Amino acid sequence: MxxxxxxxxxxxxxxxxxxxxxxxxxxxxxxxxxxxxxxxxxxxxxxxxxxxxxxxxxxxxxxxxxxxxxxxxxxxxxxxxxxxxxxxxxxxxxxxxxxxxxGFWSNLGLLLASVCSDPLSVAVQSKLNAYRCMHPVLKATRAGKEQTACSSSDNYPSVSVVMPAYMHAGYVSEAIGSVFSQTRPPLELIVIDDGSTDGTAESCRAALASAPFPVTLIARENRGAATTLNQGIQMAKGDYIQLLNSDDRLPADRIETMLDSLLERNAEWGFARVSFMDGNGHAFRQHENNRQIGLMAQQNAAVMCPTLGLAMLRANSAITSGNLMFRKNLWETLGGFHDYRYNHDWDFCLRATLESEPVLVPHSLYEYRIHERNTISESFHAPRMEQRKVMASFVRAALNHPPRANHFSPTLANWGGEFIALLGLTEALQHLPIEIVEQALQEPHSFTIPIG
Structure with missing residues (x-):
């Protein structure tokens, strides 16, 4: 005592x-x-x-x-x-x-965020110009003739929808119905019930009875979200994977718009803006819900960063795994989703930035439901502790990442002081080797940035 x-x-x-x-x-x-x-x-x-x-x-x-x-x-x-x-x-x-x-690392982070960033430097501006050339402003839609031609092509890439389902008996029918209503139907829908005890599997079976394309339903014991996602993606036959949470919905033009946008940019993966609804499926009014306000700020922060990859260092701009569309071979390259309870989607996005820059479609193409059974609502401290593990793992990977196709990946080698400044803002500075922190304090602009 x-x-x-x-x-x-x-x-x-x-x-x-x-x-x-x-x-x-x-x-x-x-x-x-x-x-x-x-x-x-x-x-x-x-x-x-x-x-x-x-x-x-x-x-x-x-x-x-x-x-x-x-x-x-x-x-x-x-x-x-x-x-x-x-x-x-x-x-x-x-x-x-x-x-x-x-508070030490938070305070030191604020200092390095102020002194390491030099957005007006010739090197940074050259890098950003090269980035803009690779990722020009995304067009709202493709020309009608071009879109129709692509739609009728036998070689047009296929999309599989993968939906892990867990304890969402009251919502899962809406989720499945939103897949059936797509203007560009997917190749297939794969639903895996992850050991629900509330009748979710039965609700899935009833909703899938009217499927207009091939569907697969698997009901088994609980293994967690990451394992369930990996199982469904492994089974998928499509060139691209569209994920969907069993309590959310896809707008009717989701697959068509996302796929066209990825093909237009020749991108491996991407996400869109998210809209928010309550447990009854009604849209939130602006600033009506605290979680909605936080998540909106999280996705809005993406436009505050020089690149989408760098934005991922600050927060998960995609908001949720269901908002992701990606090539299946990217998932294979990354080794699938890692076994995190709350942040498997952010971890996946961070690792994906090392391989390929994402595309952000600036329209609301995913309907995220905020309710009392959202996994992230289980605890305040556990997700934050897991976030630290995710960021520590990513920083190690970013420092040791060999040069690859993505010359704009959010790494020290690509972005120098801008990378350190962003780590400072996200309280992740302590994951850097102490020698790099010392160098940043002694010579804030000593980290070179490759031009172009």
Whole structure:
């Protein structure tokens, strides 16, 4: 119990643990230092940062290993925009216990996001010009004659729809019906019930009875979303795969528009804008639901980044696996979906960016249902912990990724400081080797970007 009390927040409201504050073995000296820490912090919060830095310096002269003070001093330099001083202060902390403090990597990330990014540099502008040439502004539709000609071609690529179903007995009929209503029917629909106990399999069977094209239904024990997706895709005969969550819907022109867009760009994969509906299938009014607001911001962030691949570093711009269409051979190259409960789709998208740039169709072509049984709603902390694992794995892959067809993949080799800046904004900086972080602090613009 005594150890627990010593690890508790100090009663003096300093923000420190009791053992580092009034409960320190240093006794009265610690109390005096804590009072000075508190006074310096008050100055900093009041915007009197220069005075706060002087106060922090005085404390560090007496107790050079007061890591909380050293961290706040570095942050004060950042807050007043003295970037060179902030870089020196943060660099001095990389080999100290401060790297384990809450907020350290977030604060360091904000610093590197400010100093490493140089969007107006000749190298970045040349890279972006090459990107725009490869990905010109997407046309809204193809010319009618061209579209009709492609539609009637015997060599036109085929699409398989794969739908994992789990505990969505009340929604799955709508999902299946939206596939049957496509203006360009798919080659087939594969539905796998992943061990539902609410009658989802029976609802699937009833809805599939009127199928206008080949369908497959498999009902088995629960194995998880990633395994179920991989099983269905492995069975699929189509050149392209369109996924669909069993509680969502595809607009009638989804397959036709997405496929034409991918072929127009000669792209391996892509996604579209997402619209949001409630549990009854009714569209949300703007800003009606907190989750809707967050997800809209997530997909809107894609236009804030130089490329769609770089946007994926910040968040899953596709929102959900059901919004993905991709070549089956891309899935094979990537080794399928990895076994994450909440972020298997974002992990897939991140890895896909290393192979090929995606296409974003700027129209709402996926209807995402927000309800109480969304998997992501199960927990607040578990998805965030899994996100860190996903990003750590991706950063390792991005650093070790050999040169391939995608010259715009979101890697350090392709984007230099822009890559580091985005990692800083996503709190993923700590996944980089410490040597790279040190270099970024010492010489923010030392990372070269290949032209073109």
């Amino acid at each position: 005594a150890n627990l009390l010593r690890n508790a927040p100090c009663a003096c409201n300093s923000g420190l643990r009791y053992k580092h504050c009034c409960g320190s073995l240093a006794g009265e000296t610690s109390k005096g230092l804590n009072s000075r820490r508190q006074a310096a912090l008050i100055l900093q919060k009041a915007g009197r940062s220069f005075e706060a830095i002087e106060a922090y310096d005085a404390i560090l002269l007496e107790q050079g290993n007061d890591w909380e003070v050293a961290h706040m001093r570095a942050l004060a330099y950042l807050q007043i925009g003295l970037m060179d001083e902030a870089r020196v202060a943060f660099a001095a902390l990389l080999s100290t216990p401060v790297v384990h403090f809450d």
